[in-house]
Amino acid sequence: xxxxxxxxxxxxxxxxxxxxxxxxxxxxxxxxxxxxxxxxxxxxxxxxxxxxxxxxxxxxxxxxxxxxxxxxxxxxxxxxxxxxxxxxxxxxxxxxxxxxxxxxxxxxxxxxxxxxxxxxxxxxxxxxxxxxxxxxxxxxxxxxxxxxxxxxxxxxxxxxxxxxxxxxxxxxxxxxxxxxxxxxxxxxxxxxxxxxxxxxxxxxxxxxxxxxxxxxxxxxxxxxxxxxxxxxxxxxxxxxxxxxxxxxxxxxxxxxxxxxxxxxxxxxxxxxxxxxxxxxxxxxxxxxxxxxxxxxxxxxxxxxxxxxxxxxxxxxxxxxxxxxxxxxxxxxxxxxxxxxxxxxxxxxxxxxxxxxxxxxxxxxxxxxxxxxxxxx
Ligand code: PLP
Numbered sequence: 001x002x003x004x005x006x007x008x009x010x011x012x013x014x015x016x017x018x019x020x021x022x023x024x025x026x027x028x029x030x031x032x033x034x035x036x037x038x039x040x041x042x043x044x045x046x047x048x049x050x051x052x053x054x055x056x057x058x059x060x061x062x063x064x065x066x067x068x069x070x071x072x073x074x075x076x077x078x079x080x081x082x083x084x085x086x087x088x089x090x091x092x093x094x095x096x097x098x099x100x101x102x103x104x105x106x107x108x109x110x111x112x113x114x115x116x117x118x119x120x121x122x123x124x125x126x127x128x129x130x131x132x133x134x135x136x137x138x139x140x141x142x143x144x145x146x147x148x149x150x151x152x153x154x155x156x157x158x159x160x161x162x163x164x165x166x167x168x169x170x171x172x173x174x175x176x177x178x179x180x181x182x183x184x185x186x187x188x189x190x191x192x193x194x195x196x197x198x199x200x201x202x203x204x205x206x207x208x209x210x211x212x213x214x215x216x217x218x219x220x221x222x223x224x225x226x227x228x229x230x231x232x233x234x235x236x237x238x239x240x241x242x243x244x245x246x247x248x249x250x251x252x253x254x255x256x257x258x259x260x261x262x263x264x265x266x267x268x269x270x271x272x273x274x275x276x277x278x279x280x281x282x283x284x285x286x287x288x289x290x291x292x293x294x295x296x297x298x299x300x301x302x303x304x305x306x307x308x309x310x311x312x313x314x315x316x317x318x319x320x321x322x323x324x325x326x327x328x329x330x331x332x333x334x335x336x337x338x339x340x341x342x343x344x345x346x347x348x349x350x351x352x353x354x355x356x357x358x359x360x361x362x363x364x365x366x367x368x369x370x371x372x373x374x375x376x
Pocket of ligand 1: 007008067068069070071098100146148149150176178179197208
């Protein structure tokens with residue numbers, strides 16, 4: 001199998017799995033139990049939180065453990081909006097966000113009467129600061145713009161956006177940084193909330209977090225016990241939370257090395273793709289190297305995905321969370337690409353594990369598929 005779908009999820013790394021197994025067997029007590037065993041688990045869970053906070057240069061109480069990035073995004077959007085609606089009911093989001101953001105704001109609009117402004121994307125695949133400033137209103141309470149787009153790899157100027165929003169309003173800035181962790185410098189300290197997920201960085205599925213600046217009010221979305229300061233009730237998933245710090249630390253330690261490898265893979269793939277007629281590369285040159293989006297203009301996304309799959313190659317068309325929906329990329333459309341490009345897109349996503357031989361096999365297979373469909 002040739003796996004080129006690392007933006008969907010990654011294989012678990014050995015060190016994380018070993019640590020997890022050990023914790024799972026040894027520290028199974030409830031972190032809220034008052035006995036010795038429970039106190040020990042709680043201590044490890046809080047130690048992990050403190051280590052994560054240190055890696056992000058924030059405070060431990062600013063880290064909320066969640067089960068996935070989608071949940072973190074729900075907390076950032078619904079949790080924040082519902083707790084702060086007395087300050088205003090206007091929210092700004094970019095039009096390229098993950099479905100967890102888009103569905104959250106749609107629910108806030110439909111069910112709770114919030115007003116939503118969607119920011120346009122430009123040809124460079126980015127949100128521009130001027131558009132954010134134009135969209136700001138007196139009643140804007142929240143601006144959410146992702147750092148790296150999960151379909152194209154385009155990078156948004158989050159630091160500049162956050163500075164502009166903070167200088168001109170009282171609105172809070174959230175950024176979905178899921179695809180950026182372990183792959184580039186993170187402007188965590190510039191924003192008020194940020195979302196991360198472990199399974200995108202060779203960690204466990206069911207493990208994620210939301211960074212939220214101290215003193216921001218969030219409405220608990222799971223009302224139950226005292227866990228996570230009453231923000232998210234239910235018995236803590238202590239083993240996954242305990243190994244999250246190690247997962248993030250390893251990803252950050254190896255970041256420079258991974259970037260260097262993936263840059264070579266990306267450049268090689270781009271060059272090979274550009275030599276094939278009917279292929280249009282959609283990710284701009286300045287997108288980050290871990291994602292490369294292209295359209296094969298003679299074969300629709302779904303047919304292409306199935307044909308590649310038959311050759312043992314795993315790729316995506318758009319975000320995996322939309323894979324069962326209509327096969328048109330809302331991100332490419334928002335970038336100004338036409339319907340043909342948006343319905344014929346393929347997303348390759350690379351890793352430090354990706355080899356040149358895998359890319360050669362992918363290119364060879366792609367050419368065979370194009371030839372086969374051209375003669376039909
Ligand atoms: N945000 C972005 C940018 C993503 O790419 C994804 C996953 O594809 C998510 C959020 C959701 O992540 P999770 O699977 O942890 O809910």
